[in-house]
Amino acid sequence: MNQRSSNLLDEALGLDQSIEPWPLRGRIVAIEDQVETSGSFVLHHILKRSLSPNSSNVSILIAFSQPFSHYDRVLRKLGCNLVTQRDNNRFFFFDMLMLQCPGGDEGISPECGLIALYGKIYKTIVALPEVSSKNVTIIIDDLSLMEVAANGSSDYVLDFMHYCRTLTTEFDCSLIALNHEDIYSSADRPTFLLQMEYLADILIKAEPLATGLASDVHGQLTVLNKGMNYRQGSSRNKISNFHFKVKENVVECFYPGSQG
């Protein structure tokens, strides 16, 4: 039941075929949500999948929005114990709640701010044994709060994202980042959001239903899997759209109208 209900999201992400090698390897996933529909459940879902017992994946969670205890509680409900995973060196938690980057360009020094964070991630990956260093998932929750920590400098965040991206080419890491779509809605040119969309190999949008609130549907997900393979100059764009319902210990995904 558990397996079946999440199938649509897994399918859209390519996680249904096999978990090893990690299908998101070397790819960037951007999740965009809105105030009415939180997309954090997608993060939880990917985190749970990457920590599944029959894989050697390692996850690094960079948390700007919630403390460890929060994720621990949520993931426990989903059947995954973060404390054990942390003890087994499969889960690394970077608490960035109090991060405050020094202001101005000159204040960017290797001891603090996002450079230091990048150094920390790099060191963590390098220190991993060979098997797992090829299967690292970096999860950022979330980019808008990172921007706040960077004193609103979206360029600084984009620089950081670029360096994280070099990790995806250097170590085949996957990079998963949550961002909020509606906080950029007033800007006539949501550059930061667009930059992320250009970067992303997979774009996931969580939105409320166009028809308004419903008790048994919490929102809709659109997954755009670019699946681009520039090397051969080809591309397999796949777009899927479905409704979801976030339950206590599972997320149900179903096609519109198929829920009785």
Next chain:
Amino acid sequence: MAESICRALRDGALEGEHAPALTIKDSIASPFGFHVFCHVLSQLSSFILAGKSQSGGLVVVSFSRSPSFYLELLKNKGIDVVSSDKRIQILDCYSDPLGWKDRLIEAGNFTALSHEASNSSTANVLKDVKHMDKLYNSIVERGKGLIGGGKNRFSVAIDSVDEMSRHASTSSVAGLLSNLRSHDQVSSIFWLLHSDLHEARVAAVLEYLSSMVTSLEPLHQPANGHRGDLENLSLIEHNLKKGKFHVRIKRRNGRVRVMSEEVHIEQSGISFTSLSSEGAINQGLVPKVQFSLELSEKERIDRANVVLPFEHQGNGKPIQIYDGRRSLADSKHERQVAATEKVQTNEDSGGGEIIYFRDSDDEMPDSDEDPDDDLDI
């Protein structure tokens, strides 16, 4: 048409003219700019390696992809960069554009383990992309290293002007591109731009600098233009497979030629087809209704033959249009004219006529009576 762009880049600069410059421009609704960039890049490199082009070397400035990506891209096209007699150089602005890695090593909390840089001998890591003059110098240096001195020329490919203009001001980016295209030894230059990341003026500045602009647009614009509207999901999906490919070529004398094609992104690769096939499909898309909206040839002729009541008959007579202000004497003459006209219409059997019956006596014949006569004004 995509071929003619590649040919123009291949043929290079004329003596005493700027090098041809190409802007590849796309937006998020039709994000194939990078596909086109890769296409042009691989075409040009195979021209260069075959010795068919004016330029003897190519410098790829990689901002948005790792150098190994380009090595593999060209390898898949049958071009081995490493053994290609040093015709292609990749300037790596991707691995460490701001020197963070260096700074971390200096601070002592970082161990250098750069697979990327050590693996590829053709790549050179640039660690300070904020200074456009340094970037310019390194590009020219690399280019000269490829072709040596003298009259030989090289080409330049820049994979992301967006990244450049994030690190430097528009004017300095424009300055760099302008210097490059006017450099004696540059044969041709092309760059990629995501136009929606910038103000319109940035795109305009870059288009002024270039002799050719290709822009990619979605085939179907969303009806309300709202970003991320999920209602036209199939439309979005459609737009992710093909798009309109416009090319604007500026001739030396200032003449501008615009051409359009359709670009397809398929599993097998990128392909270009002419737009006419799409036009035919669009004609077939006229809504199918049960009644005919079209006229047959006979109906068209009959319609043309109907003489409208006040239409100028074109038979040399003065045009008689009653304007309600004639004197009584005139009206006598008018009656005669009306009679001759009637004879005429009878003779002309092919002509149509309008026959009018009054519905009832209630309906008064037209007169010049003031309808507001009874009002006490």
